[in-house]
Each structure stands twice: as structure tokens, then as C-alpha cells.
Amino acid sequence: MNVAADTPDQPTLYKRIRADIEKRILTGEWPPGHRIPFEHELVARYGCSRMTVNKALSELAQADLIERRRRAGSFVRRPQHQSAVLKIADIRAEITALGRGYGYELIGRKLRAATAADRARLGVKKAGKVVAITCRHSADSVPFAVEDRLIDLASVPDAATADFSGEPPGSWLLHHVPWTEAEHTISAIVADDRTAEALDIAVGAPCLVIDRYTWRSARTITAVRLLYPGDSHRLIARFKGG
Amino acid sequence: MNVAADTPDQPTLYKRIRADIEKRILTGEWPPGHRIPFEHELVARYGCSRMTVNKALSELAQADLIERRRRAGSFVRRPQHQSAVLKIADIRAEITALGRGYGYELIGRKLRAATAADRARLGVKKAGKVVAITCRHSADSVPFAVEDRLIDLASVPDAATADFSGEPPGSWLLHHVPWTEAEHTISAIVADDRTAEALDIAVGAPCLVIDRYTWRSARTITAVRLLYPGDSHRLIARFKGG
DNA sequence: AACGATTATATGTCTAGACATATAAGTCAA
DNA sequence: TTGACTTATATGTCTAGACATATAATCGTT
Structure with a gap:
């Protein structure tokens, strides 16, 4: 069920999900405005429960990397550029x-x-x-x-x-x-x-x-x-x- | 069961728990080093499940206001003073x-x-x-x-x-x-x-x-x-x- | 075409459990 | 006293559900 069961999952699953998404954003693979897969899609991809995916996305939202909109989905935010x-x-x-x-x-x-x-x-x-x-x-x-x-x-x-x-x-x-x-x-x-x-x-x-x-x-x-x-x-x- | 059932719980419960604790830290009521109530104690106090308390404490830990130590508990952190x-x-x-x-x-x-x-x-x-x-x-x-x-x-x-x-x-x-x-x-x-x-x-x-x-x-x-x-x-x- | 009501859906929050794991504290032997 | 071993426990992570709610999309009416 777990797609990555063969990889050494040293970090916990939600951290891996968060890192995966963060990487795609930071490398530009998912540019600002891009819609991140829905929670249920990530649930299917990683073979875990929704709470696990939710925790990963919540932390990304807290870090201002993504914006979450009800009914619409989660989107890569435009870079902030003003706070260091x-x-x-x-x-x-x-x-x-x-x-x-x-x-x-x-x-x-x-x-x-x-x-x-x-x-x-x-x-x-x-x-x-x-x-x-x-x-x-x-x-x-x-x-x-x-x-x-x-x-x-x-x-x-x-x-x-x-x-x-x-x-x-x-x-x-x-x-x-x-x-x-x-x-x-x-x-x-x-x-x-x-x-x-x-x-x-x-x-x-x-x-x-x-x-x-x-x-x-x-x-x-x-x-x-x-x-x-x-x-x-x-x-x-x-x-x-x- | 919920101690604060009479208060207008506009914010969600975990946010209220987080705000309650943050206030006690910021006012100095709980000084650096003070041990925050265990999760199971907060569960009893607020009459909610552990995951709800855990979410509040996790966010406080992410904001560096508290430090969580396995088996020992959660403690108010010494102010950081170096990052603005x-x-x-x-x-x-x-x-x-x-x-x-x-x-x-x-x-x-x-x-x-x-x-x-x-x-x-x-x-x-x-x-x-x-x-x-x-x-x-x-x-x-x-x-x-x-x-x-x-x-x-x-x-x-x-x-x-x-x-x-x-x-x-x-x-x-x-x-x-x-x-x-x-x-x-x-x-x-x-x-x-x-x-x-x-x-x-x-x-x-x-x-x-x-x-x-x-x-x-x-x-x-x-x-x-x-x-x-x-x-x-x-x-x-x-x-x-x- | 414009507006209002309805519906579908993704996120937000929460539950009542579970097992894992690091470690403080206690126990016992050298 | 010291060191090694055991145990208890608080946190860390996860599950498989649930209901709430904001809102995009649809439908129906003017």
C-alpha cells in the first residue's frame, strides 16, 4: 500500500510528505499558483490516513509556502520577499x-x-x-x-x-x-x-x-x-x- | 466536561488551548523552565482528546515557545533573543x-x-x-x-x-x-x-x-x-x- | 445575461483509540 | 559509589472514521 515501502523511511511519513512537496516548490517544479494534489490524492499516493497528509500540509501552510482554500484546494504561494x-x-x-x-x-x-x-x-x-x-x-x-x-x-x-x-x-x-x-x-x-x-x-x-x-x-x-x-x-x- | 463550555468558543478548541498557554508564558506566570501540564492533564482540563491538545502543543513547540522532551514533559523555553x-x-x-x-x-x-x-x-x-x-x-x-x-x-x-x-x-x-x-x-x-x-x-x-x-x-x-x-x-x- | 438558490466538495477540526520510542527513574549487582 | 539493567511514562506518530463549514460550481429563474 505504501508506495515508498522500499525506501529507508528514517524520517516519519508526514515529514517525508512535507519534504517532498517543499522540494517541488523550491525547485520550481510546482510554480506559484500551482494546485497541490488534494488531500485524498496524497492519501492514495502515500497510502496513509488523511490526518497524516493534513499534518504535512498544515505545516507547509504555517510556513507560508502554500495557501489552503476550502473547496478549492491547496496552492503554492507567491514568494513573500519581504521578511527575513x-x-x-x-x-x-x-x-x-x-x-x-x-x-x-x-x-x-x-x-x-x-x-x-x-x-x-x-x-x-x-x-x-x-x-x-x-x-x-x-x-x-x-x-x-x-x-x-x-x-x-x-x-x-x-x-x-x-x-x-x-x-x-x-x-x-x-x-x-x-x-x-x-x-x-x-x-x-x-x-x-x-x-x-x-x-x-x-x-x-x-x-x-x-x-x-x-x-x-x-x-x-x-x-x-x-x-x-x-x-x-x-x-x-x-x-x-x- | 468542557470547563469553558460557557465561554464563547469562537476560535477552535486547539487554538484556545494554544492561546491560553501562550498567554501564561508571555505574562511570566509560567517562567522559563516551568513544566507545562502533561498532555493527559490538559485532556482532562479541557475535556477533549489527546490529539487536540497535541496539536496545540506542537504548534507552540514549532514557534520555539516550549520544548518537548519525551518522558519528561513540556517546558517553557528560555527566550531566544537572537532572531528577529x-x-x-x-x-x-x-x-x-x-x-x-x-x-x-x-x-x-x-x-x-x-x-x-x-x-x-x-x-x-x-x-x-x-x-x-x-x-x-x-x-x-x-x-x-x-x-x-x-x-x-x-x-x-x-x-x-x-x-x-x-x-x-x-x-x-x-x-x-x-x-x-x-x-x-x-x-x-x-x-x-x-x-x-x-x-x-x-x-x-x-x-x-x-x-x-x-x-x-x-x-x-x-x-x-x-x-x-x-x-x-x-x-x-x-x-x-x- | 444577470441574479439567487442549491449542491457538491475540499479543507478544518475533532475523536478514541493504537503502537513506537526515547528517557527519567528505579533496581540491583559489583 | 558506580555501572548495568529494567521499568514506567510522556511524547511522537498514525488510523479510520466523524461532522462542520466555507465556497466553487451548478441549476433555475427572471
Whole structure:
């Protein structure tokens, strides 16, 4: 009954069905708009029950490779082309992955009542206290990135007493505030005097900027700006689409 | 039997189970490492069959919110923190989304045998022909981005005769080569003479650079470099993690 | 030709079982 | 204490059905 009973079915059947279809889509054998065989046809082809086929197709639909339409069938989707997965690694992990020695240095730390600028940056309206932190990450003692961060104490009271001289605030927050959401904005600037000195680069040299705004259940946690020397740092994003 | 029989079960049951668990994770009620109720416990709680619970948990595992371990149970995962979804829209879509008028201008187009530099950029070893294109995208007649592209004719023969004077090569490729994979590298540079003139910005002004390398079934299609004025362009990436 | 009602059908969800399998935990011997 | 063996159990996959539902296609009427 099973057409492929002779092949070594190491992966489970539904995974094989999913891989078979994905391959045909990715190689272009089934171009966008092509109708995939109906579930009952795949049931006949693979000699399995409908639930098994359904699981394979559901996962393909979840991955946006196909679109499923009631009564009509399942169709290969037009490539999406707009979303890529961007790896924004922890800076320490990034540096150690390069086989270089990680260094961290706290430059400044202030606890203050939120100024108007602080509130705008955090996107909060109510007055409150914040911690402002400036620090530097280095690779083999060469400046790698400078970090300028604001933490909302209303959301993370523990940050008031935390000691950031030994542990970077990003890492501290990761262990104290689980499951946040964030938005990154990537842009480019040229180094001003302060930035140039902190990164040990020339004034006017290009810098890659990552602004990260983090919240948790609609509550602001932290806003951070990371500045990287533009000629030495790269962000990699991969995607599947068109 | 169904505990929530009184609630309006608009979404299907497995979606409600998934949403219930996701909410507890995202609010921190179930922190990383916490063991989620066993499938048989959820079966009892929701009064449904195991397959329904299993579908909910499988999707949560696929989204990396939980980790499933045989014999041990399902556990809330530590936030990932490294992957964000980056929206890299089609430039025309991006400009029209801003409510501005899109303009396109072909600056140069050459068909030539691949030089050593071309082969390095495309990541191919064999000699062959390529099309090199330089063009500019503008918003309300203001330069928005300059594009410098190489297309491998061995993979896309039609590009040899395509007319790129009216249609941007990115858009043309999208309609002629379905389902590709790509890698983006984002960096920052300062504008040199040529770039400054093309973007109508000052020499030494910061530029955001996106290098996109596209392939299809292990076959190179195109390599493109997009240069944006660094102070006016922003890339946004969203993610769920820590 | 245009519109409204009916029907057929592919997907969406669910059930109540089944056996496979990895592995945590317990057992026992060296 | 350690290592080898056994056992219990939670997940992984699958079946052979079922009914619900959205909608493409058909039919009938104006």
C-alpha cells in the first residue's frame, strides 16, 4: 500500500510528505499558483490516513509556502520577499563565536527621575524613575560596540540595586525579565566626537546603529542604542522567498 | 466536561488551548523552565482528546515557545533573543507605503563575460556571462536608494534580453524567478564621490548598505548592493524573545 | 445575461483509540 | 559509589472514521 515501502523511511511519513512537496516548490517544479494534489490524492499516493497528509500540509501552510482554500484546494504561494530572519546575537556570544576575547566595561550609571526625553524614548507617559547606563563591549581589547541604555524602574524595580559593573545590563535583563517583545531599528550615522573616542575610530567614520525598544505585555522595559563601527560590523539576515 | 463550555468558543478548541498557554508564558506566570501540564492533564482540563491538545502543543513547540522532551514533559523555553523578523520590503512598495511617488531610473546596463571580481561577488567558479545594472529609486523625485546589481546569465538567460529601462531588475526577477533564498548583509559606509552624487547627499554622509545575495537550489541568481542615505532610511525588525 | 438558490466538495477540526520510542527513574549487582 | 539493567511514562506518530463549514460550481429563474 505504501508506495515508498522500499525506501529507508528514517524520517516519519508526514515529514517525508512535507519534504517532498517543499522540494517541488523550491525547485520550481510546482510554480506559484500551482494546485497541490488534494488531500485524498496524497492519501492514495502515500497510502496513509488523511490526518497524516493534513499534518504535512498544515505545516507547509504555517510556513507560508502554500495557501489552503476550502473547496478549492491547496496552492503554492507567491514568494513573500519581504521578511527575513535577522540574527541579532547577544554581543558576548557574537564575539566569542568569532574566537575573540570578550571584554565589558561600565562607563556610566545613573538613577534619576525620568526626564521628558527619557519618557519619549521609552514611550511612557507617567513620570517615574529610570536607570541610565553607558557601557562598552570589546573584542580582544578592541572596542566593538558602545551601548547607551535606559531601564524603566516601574517595570523592573530590581534594576535599581543591580550591579552592572561586572555584568552587562542586556545579559542581566535577559535573566531577570523573561519573554519580552522588541522592535529594532537599524540605521547609519557618522561618529561624533564622543562616539569616536568610545569606539576608538576617527570622527566622521561610519557607524551602524541598532535601536532596540523592548516591552512585555504592553509594558516598557528598556530602550537601548548600540553603536558599531560600520566597517567592521555586519548584520546577517536570511530568508526564503523571492 | 468542557470547563469553558460557557465561554464563547469562537476560535477552535486547539487554538484556545494554544492561546491560553501562550498567554501564561508571555505574562511570566509560567517562567522559563516551568513544566507545562502533561498532555493527559490538559485532556482532562479541557475535556477533549489527546490529539487536540497535541496539536496545540506542537504548534507552540514549532514557534520555539516550549520544548518537548519525551518522558519528561513540556517546558517553557528560555527566550531566544537572537532572531528577529526583518521586513525588507520591495523598494517601490516601501515608497508608496509612505504615500510618496515612486520613481525609477536606469543608469547603466552592461552585458559582459564575468570578470574575476564578478565571479567572487556571485560566488561562482565557472566563467560565464553576467548583466551588470546600476539604477536609482526615488521618492517624490528625491533619490531614495541606488542599486548596483549583477545577474548570472547562466541561471537566468532571459535577463540578457530583458529591458530594464522601465522596470527595476528586482521586480523583473521577482516575476521571472520564483522561490529563491537569500542572505542579506547590513553595514554602514560613508558616501564616496560617486555615491554622494547619485544620492544627492554630501560626500562623507552616512549610508546604510544592504548587500543581498540570492540563490535558488544552490544556484546563484543575483547579487545586489543597495545604498540608502543613512539619516533618512530605517530598517525595522520585530521579534519575540528576551 | 444577470441574479439567487442549491449542491457538491475540499479543507478544518475533532475523536478514541493504537503502537513506537526515547528517557527519567528505579533496581540491583559489583 | 558506580555501572548495568529494567521499568514506567510522556511524547511522537498514525488510523479510520466523524461532522462542520466555507465556497466553487451548478441549476433555475427572471
